[in-house]
Amino acid sequence: MSQISNKEIEQTLRNSECLISSIEVAAAYERLAAQLNLHYAGLNPIVMVVMNGGLIPAGQLLTHLTFYHRMHYIHASRYRDNEGTNELSWKFKPDVDITGEHVLLVDDIFDEGITLKAIVEELKKENPKSVDCCVLLNKVHDRKVDDFKVDFVGLDVDDRYVYGCGMDFHGYLRHLPGIYAIKEDKIPE
Ligand SMILES: O=P(O)(O)OC[C@H]1O[C@H](OP(=O)(O)OP(=O)(O)O)[C@H](O)[C@@H]1O
Numbered sequence: 001m002s003q004i005s006n007k008e009i010e011q012t013l014r015n016s017e018c019l020i021s022s023i024e025v026a027a028a029y030e031r032l033a034a035q036l037n038l039h040y041a042g043l044n045p046i047v048m049v050v051m052n053g054g055l056i057p058a059g060q061l062l063t064h065l066t067f068y069h070r071m072h073y074i075h076a077s078r079y080r081d082n083e084g085t086n087e088l089s090w091k092f093k094p095d096v097d098i099t100g101e102h103v104l105l106v107d108d109i110f111d112e113g114i115t116l117k118a119i120v121e122e123l124k125k126e127n128p129k130s131v132d133c134c135v136l137l138n139k140v141h142d143r144k145v146d147d148f149k150v151d152f153v154g155l156d157v158d159d160r161y162v163y164g165c166g167m168d169f170h171g172y173l174r175h176l177p178g179i180y181a182i183k184e185d186k187i188p189e
C-alpha cells in the first residue's frame with residue numbers, strides 16, 4: 001500500500017467522526033475476554049491472530065485471558081480476481097500442526113465474512129478439535145457469506161467503512177483506540 005502524505009492523513013482525521021469510543025471498545029474487550037475465559041478454561045487452545053487487522057484486538061484481549069494458550073498468526077487477505085469474485089490470497093500459513101488442537105482465530109472485523117470463512121475452511125482440512133472466531137466488530141448488513149457465523153463478537157457497527165482498533169484507512173490509522181468513519185457529508189462523491 002503506497003504512502004499518503006501527513007497532510008492527507010490530518011485531513012482524514014478532521015473529516016472523521018467517532019462511532020465507538022475507546023472506553024466502549026475497552027469494555028468490549030473485557031466482555032469478550034470474560035466469555036473466552038469461560039469457554040476455553042482448561043482447553044489449552046492455540047490463539048491465532050489474523051494479520052494485520054487482528055493484531056491490535058488480539059494484543060488487547062490477550063492481556064485479559066486467564067486460560068493457558070499458545071499464540072500464532074496467519075496472514076490472508078481478500079482480493080478481487082479478474083472475474084470480480086472474491087479470492088483469498090495467503091501471505092502466511094501457520095507453521096504449526098493444529099491437528100487435534102482447539103484453535104481460536106482473532107480478527108478485527110466480520111464484514112462480509114469472506115476472509116474468516118475461507119480461513120476456517122482451510123484450517124478445518126487439518127482436523128483441529130475446534131476452530132472458533134472472535135472479532136472485535138460485526139458490521140451490520142445483509143451481505144454476509146452463506147453458512148458461516150462467528151462465535152464471539154465484541155460490538156456491532158454500522159454499515160460504513162471504519163478504521164481504528166486494527167482497521168486501516170489506506171494502510172494508516174490502525175492505531176486509533178476508538179472506531180472512526182468519514183463523516184457522511186465529507187465522503188467524496
Ligand atoms: O469479512 P470480510 O469482508 O472478509 O472483511 C474482513 C477482513 O478484511 C480485513 O482484512 P484485509 O484483507 O483488508 O487485510 P488487513 O487485515 O491487512 O487490513 C479485516 O482485517 C478482516 O480480516
Ligand code: HPA
Pocket residue numbers: 109111160161162163167168
Ligand atoms: O470497514 C472496514 N474497515 C477496514 N477494513 C475492512 N475490511 C473489511 N471491512 C473493513
